[in-house]
Amino acid sequence: MSHPIIQELEKEFGPKTIDFVIGDTVDVFCRIVEGEKERTQIFNGVVIATKGKGPNAYFTVRRLVGGEGVERIFPINSPRIEKVEIKRRGKTKRAKLYYLRDRVGKATRLREETRKGRAL
């Protein structure tokens, strides 16, 4: 348990408010530096985990590239993350979707969230 003053500070530092949850398919707009130039890269995939809290919060996005699973971990508070766009709301019963790693093809589909307030 950290000191109340530190907790107050951490409210300033982060976390940014996020509106995606586990199971959502998202586009992450990530600024990357290539030599001198800076450009925005989009990483599209399913959010399979969030980890940490306060300024130290992360989320993991998984996608398939040429049949190979690729996972990328993003710090939620990083200013390099421009925005996260939600493409599809997924409905899950787990907090961590690590089981998707063992599945291929049709088995990796998630049911779409249709409940009021949560659906897109």
Add this chain to the structure above:
Amino acid sequence: MWRGILGKKLGMTQFFTEDGKRVGVTVIEAGPCPVLQVKNQERDGYDAYQLGFDPKKEKNSTKAIIGHCKKTENAPMRFIREIRVYEAQEMNEGDVITLAGWEDVTEVQVTSKSKGKGFAGVMKRYNFHGLRATHGVKSNHRHGGSIGSLTPTRTVLGTEMPGQMGDAIVTQKGLKVAKIIPEKNLILIEGSVPGGKGAHVIIRPAQPYVATKK
């Protein structure tokens, strides 16, 4: 210009800079520190300011401390330390020192009592490699090996051996200041500083005396 302030380590946290770098910082609550006593060349043989920090209740204090702090109409202080200066300054007893005016400070040194590690062996205390895990080494895996050669027929002074580690006054130099928030009496220092949470610390700008020392 002399500077120095007393504080209390609150713990660590982290934040991102604008260009996306993460900075781990130690949060220290520094000041307000009243000047309890001014030592001068004539009377004491040296120039220094005695600062107090962290007031406590009178029932928890000795009469000596209560009396000493009362001279400047202050509550008894938990942490009282002198900050040495090499030229007399315009600072009087009863003045209060805060982080206001520290905006130009980029590097500091922090003095505090380090966490006690107890009676530690040479591997933990001096980063010795110890002996082998196999090849016939028997129950001497964390030993230091030889402590000297035959010729001086004594152990050379300063040979590193097991003993008390930590729980000593340590000054950490060259620490960068990440942020100063004077209105909250907070200073954020990049990296770690000696001592545990709640440890009392003395903060001085890096090399505070060089310009004035004779």
